[in-house]
Structures are given as C-alpha cells and as structure tokens.
Amino acid sequence: MSNWLKTILFLIGSALLTHLPLIPSSFFRNLDTMVHEFGHAAMTLALSGKVMYIELYANHSGVTYSAITNSWALLPVSLAGYFTASLFAWFLFSAYARGKQRLGLQVMTVLAVLSLVLFVRNMFGITWLIGFIVITILVLALTPKWLRDFYYLLVAFICLEESVFGPFSLVVYALNNARSAGDATNLALHTGVPAVVWALLFTLFSLWCAKRAVQAFLGRKKGSRAQRPQTSYTTYRD
Template identity: 30%
Template sequence: METTRLGDVMREIFLVQSAPEQWIIIAAGVLALLVVLARGPWRVARNVVTIVHEGGHALVALFCGRQLSGIRLHSDTSGVTVTRGRPDGVGMVLTVLAGYVAPSIVGLLGILMLAGDRITALLWISILLLLAMLLLIRNIYGVLSVVGTGLVIFGVSWFTPADVQAAFAYFFTWFLLVAGVRPVFELQAQRRSMPTPQSDADQLDRLTGVPGTAWVLLFGLINVAALGTGVWLLMF
C-alpha cells in the first residue's frame, strides 16, 4: 500500500481485487500441500494451525456464554484454552468440538472472501483477529507465535504488490484447508500410542458418552468435506 491516510487505507483494504491466474491458485495449493506433508515445514507451520485451533475454542466459548481465562500456546505446537462456566452441557460440548474443525472452517470462510475478490480485506481481518487473540495469550511463546504470524501477514498486505498479496492469500487459505485434516490423523495416532484423557476427543467422550473415536471420525469428516468444498469453489 502506498497511501497512509486512514480513509485511503480503508479504501485499499476493502477494494475489490482481481483474482490471480488459475495456475497461481493451483501452485499455491500445491505449495500448501507440500508444507503440510513435509516434516520440517509442517513443524513450523503447525503453530498457525494451533493458533486457529485455540482461537476456535475461545470464540465458540464466548458465543456460548462461557468466560475466557486465557490461552497458552506451546513450542511443541500444543495449546490450551481455559474457560470458566458450567462443566457440561451443550455450550461445553460445542467449545471442545470447535478446536479441530476451526482451521478448515476458517479456510472455507476465507475462500468465500476470495471468491468475492476481497483479498486485502481477508489479510487485514486475519490481522485483527490475531490482535484480539493476543489479548488472551498468557505465555511468552504464545505472544511470539501470534505476533510473528501477524507480522508476516501485515508485511505481505502492506509492503507487497497486489499480485503477491493474492498469491499469499490463496496459499494461506489453501494451507488452512489442507492443514485441518492432518491433525485429526495425528490425534488418533496419539490416542493409540499414548492415550491421554485431556485430548478433545476424550473430553467429548466424557461429556456425551459417545466414544472418542467417533468424535475423531466426525472431525475428519467435517474437515475433509470443507476441503472438498474449497477445492470445488476454487477450481470449478
């Protein structure tokens, strides 16, 4: 962006931008897939998935009338969102359910914005959500993770030309859609090798009486459906 006045900035943010060429959209999707599949890049990029995962817990908790105590993000890419309120019931179930489906749902919402050619708006909404989440972070690594992600998005949206913004926005959206699927497999593998009663699936088991494996399957079905819908919207 070259303008600095507030009014000009707002117009730039909500300006309709042309979609990039189809090969750029496809290349962004392939790159996102490679990041998710490659061990090294995934180890770093998974921090973004954790941010969205915990953000999903927090947002749904607020909608359900629960009080947020804080969010912690850890260097092993795990995280925890602490809420206060009734320990059972629909609100608690929805709060726990939201985490593993949040990246895919956010990715799908991002595609709807890209379909309307609101590329810069998508990037700035992401920044605003990260700023809101930053207020809830309760540990240093979490602060660094959220701030670092926000700075990358801000740098792209402020200092790069429209075609670079578009390529990045499509990559970021593709990444959330594809990356939403892998943690579900990781969750089930962890439940088999090192069971823990604190996993989202096992918490839902205790809350509802429905086996944890069934919840893992539901996570997977929702995320695969979101990915399939996203592919259809972007490619056809």
C-alpha cells in the same frame, strides 16, 4: 474425476508443496492452532463461560484454559476448535474465489490481534502473534499484488492441510490411547461416546469443508479462464 478424489489429491499436493525446504511453513502452521483455540474461546464466551488464557506452543499445539458453569456447554465448546479451523480454511478459499484476498488477510490479522489482546499469555504465543501480525500488515500495505496473492495462498494451503491432517492424527491418537486424543477425549469422558468416534466426526467435517474449499479454488481458476478477453486463437476456434 470425482470431487472427493480431487480433494484428496489436492490435500496430498498441498502437504508436499508446503513442506518444501524453501517454504517457511512451520511458522504459519501456528495460524491453524490459533484459529482452533480462538474457536474454543469464542464458544466459551458465547455460552457465558470464562476464558482464563490461551497458550500456543512451538510444536504447533495449543490449549485453552476456561471455566464453564454448565456441564452441557462442554459439548459445543469442545466441538468448536476443529470445526472453527475447518470452516476458516474453507472461508480463505471462498474469499480467494471471489477475489477477496485482502479481506482474508484482514480477517487473519483481526483474529491474531484479538487473540493477542484478550487471550494468549505465554511467551512463545505472544512472540509468534506479534511476528505474524507484523508480517501480514506489511504484506497488506507494501507488497505488490502478485506477492500478496502468493502469501495469501501459502497461508490458505497450510491452513487447509492442517485443518484436515490435524483431526486425522486425532483418529490415530484415539486408536492408540483414547486418553491422549485432546478434544475427542474430553467429549468421550463427558458423553460416553468413544474418542475415536468424535475424532472421525472431526475428520469427516474437515474433509467436507476441504471439498468445498477445493471446489471454490478450482471454480475460481475456471472462471478466470472463462473471463479472459477473446484472442485471435479464440476467434479462430469460433
């Protein structure tokens, strides 16, 4: 089975599993939104712009209000949101493949704290960030390893799913109404390149990152099997 087919099946399976009634996936979907908006804010600051504030909404959308003096800077700032979210999902699975789940949870917490202190100003966003920070710190400090790993993988799978289906939905929006495609619309207005082209770029990059994430995850599983202590069954086969 090709890596691309594995990636597509993996994403479909993730979407089905994370939408089960007993899994509180809706709450954690805002993590992808937070990372997306944090990417915009970080790139704005890196290019000497000013971030006024970020708002996160209950429908898993968000917006970053910023001021940029150089018009050319709009290109990297607009690209940063979806690119950052895709790279973050890949990072989570790469950390898992190296057994660095605690590091991944710590990075989530740090990003949430920075967003809370520096950027997010609307009530829902503040409330969600406080809740996510408290839950993640409790998981880090008090839960057994199996529960911590379950929490980590739940969040990682949701981020992976959102990082791909988010830009894919942008393609649909761009085809139906080019002015309702968010970052793709902003890029189209300032470059003349159609919004659907930018949306496809976001989608292709997210799929590439997803493929790398799936390879890391499956590689971890294969590595774990290869490193198991020899058993009587293994001796018999030899």
